[in-house]
Amino acid sequence: MAGKPDRTIRDEIRALTAYHVPDASGMVKLDAMENPYGLPEDVRGELAALVGHTAVNRYPDAAAGPLKARLRSVLGIPQDMQVVLGNGSDEIIQMLMLATARPGAVVLGVEPSFVMFKLIALFCGMRYVGVPLAPGFSLDERAMTEAIQTHAPALIFIAYPNNPTGNLFDARAIARVLELAPGAVVIDEAYHAFAGRTYMDRLGACDNLLVMRTLSKSGLAGLRLGLIAGPAAWLDHVEKVRLPYNVGVLTQLVAEKALRHHDRLAEQAATIKAERGRVWHELQQMPGATPFPSDANFILFRVTAADAVFNGLKQRGVLIKNVHGAHPALENCLRVTVGTPDENDRFLAALRATVE
Numbered sequence: 322m323a324g325k326p327d328r329t330i331r332d333e334i335r336a337l338t339a340y341h342v343p344d345a346s347g348m349v350k351l352d353a354m355e356n357p358y359g360l361p362e363d364v365r366g367e368l369a370a371l372v373g374h375t376a377v378n379r380y381p382d383a384a385a386g387p388l389k390a391r392l393r394s395v396l397g398i399p400q401d402m403q404v405v406l407g408n409g410s411d412e413i414i415q416m417l418m419l420a421t422a423r424p425g426a427v428v429l430g431v432e433p434s435f436v437m438f439k440l441i442a443l444f445c446g447m448r449y450v451g452v453p454l455a456p457g458f459s460l461d462e463r464a465m466t467e468a469i470q471t472h473a474p475a476l477i478f479i480a481y482p483n484n485p486t487g488n489l490f491d492a493r494a495i496a497r498v499l500e501l502a503p504g505a506v507v508i509d510e511a512y513h514a515f516a517g518r519t520y521m522d523r524l525g526a527c528d529n530l531l532v533m534r535t536l537s538k539s540g541l542a543g544l545r546l547g548l549i550a551g552p553a554a555w556l557d558h559v560e561k562v563r564l565p566y567n568v569g570v571l572t573q574l575v576a577e578k579a580l581r582h583h584d585r586l587a588e589q590a591a592t593i594k595a596e597r598g599r600v601w602h603e604l605q606q607m608p609g610a611t612p613f614p615s616d617a618n619f620i621l622f623r624v625t626a627a628d629a630v631f632n633g634l635k636q637r638g639v640l641i642k643n644v645h646g647a648h649p650a651l652e653n654c655l656r657v658t659v660g661t662p663d664e665n666d667r668f669l670a671a672l673r674a675t676v677e
Contacts, residue, residue: 333443340440348640349667351658354484354512354619356540358589358661364582368575381570388568388577392548395583396534402524403556406568410511410535410547411437414478417507417531417549418445419562421475429474431460433485433648435509438478450474454650458486458613460494466501475504481520482512485644485656487615489518499527505555509533512617514590515597524551531555538618539586541579544572593618597659603669609676619658624676627653633675639668 327335343352360368382388389404398404407413418428418441428442432451442449452468455461460479469477477498482489499506506529508520513534521532531551536544546568549556579586597615604612604622612622624630627645634641642656657668 337440337443343640345640348635348638349660349664350640351660351664351668352640352642352656353542354538354617354658355542356538356586356589356593356618357658357664358540358592360540360579361582361585364579364585368578371574371578372571375570375574377570379570380566381568381573383566385568385573388573391577391580395580396548396550397519397521398550399522399524402550403553403560404548404550405556405559405563407547407549407563408567409537409545410509410533411441412567413533413547413549414438414441414507415445416559416562417476417505418442418447420559421504422447423475426475427472428476428478429468429472430478431465431480431483433644433651434478435480435484435511436647447475454483454486458483458488458650460490460498462491462494462497465494465498469498469501469503473503477502477504477506478509479506480509480511481518482516482616484511484617485619485621485642485647485651485654487613487617487619487621489516489616495520499530502529505529505531505551507531507533507549511535512538514539514587515594515618516616518616521550528552528554536576536580540589541576541586544576546572546576590618593659596662596665600657600659600665600669604672607669607673607676610672619656621651621654621656623652623654625653627655630672630675631655634668634671637671637674639671641668 385406407416414437422445427448427450429450430438432453439449450468450472452461452464479495510519510532513519520530524530524532531549533549535547601612601620604610610622610624612620627643631643644651644654644656
């Protein structure tokens with residue numbers, strides 16, 4: 322008898338809908354928190370020459386030694402900490418969960434937050450527990466304490482700044498989580514370039530602290546490079562579940578070369594931060610829109626009818642993210658990535674025409 326997928330594929334996977342990436346052809350694309358600026362022309366020339374002499378017929382450096390050395394220098398990773406690389410931070414999350422997925426193991430996070438924490442936990446057969454944020458999207462210390470004591474999570478994920486809310490959580494509340502957690506606490510600093518605050522320099526002070534980063538938001542999203550840094554006592558085991566050659570030769574070489582120009586990427590981040598302030602102020606002055614403070618490269622804002630506004634923006638050639646319905650705290654909320662000044666002007670003009 323022929324095999325049947327409904328008898329073979331796990332029920333919880335069959336019940337899912339695949340992650341949807343909308344088509345942005347011909348639109349102002351402000352939905353994915355990408356850096357809107359390309360690499361400078363001279364840097365592109367260096368990369369073109371580098372790629373032209375790359376032996377793509379050979380497997381990449383399995384240890385990614387030169388790239389790791391550059392990342393340690395640029396990101397300030399302590400020399401006594403281990404580093405594991407992944408195909409984007411999504412693969413890092415998956416590796417962490419594969420390494421800790423004992424029967425009955427729990428992953429704990431906050432809600433609303435990065436959706437892949439919950440989805441990858443499901444993929445890996447782990448139970449996910451989401452702790453609602455307090456009003457104003459702050460970390461609810463009492464609720465977190467109760468959840469940790471009740472569920473003894475193997476992993477706790479805290480996005481810093483948080484996505485989609487854009488805010489940084491109180492350091493005292495995070496310190497309490499680190500103190501109580503029986504497993505690892507992963508601080509996801511995907512938007513560090515726009516926040517200026519980090520837990521990287523605290524690695525080692527807490528035995529269960531791990532810090533995750535990605536280069537996607539800094540202008541290298543197409544390379545799909547993520548990393549996690551922390552004590553070898555944790556990451557030596559995570560390294561065991563990393564698939565061989567998971568970071569390709571082009572990603573390794575291009576990322577290492579581009580990071581030699583990290584000052585140029587930092588300049589772009591500074592420009593984005595300045596535009597973030599301008600867009601936030603314009604939203605604050607706009608009738609029918611209420612923006613939330615942000616330390617990331619996007620702004621969450623509330624309108625009276627999110628679906629209608631989202632569709633109105635699309636009709637005017639602007640694509641942002643509709644997060645209405647993702648969580649009760651996000652009712653009638655939209656999230657816009659900070660783009661170039663021209664892109665931001667087009668977004669603001671389209672929004673005014675939609676809400677007025």
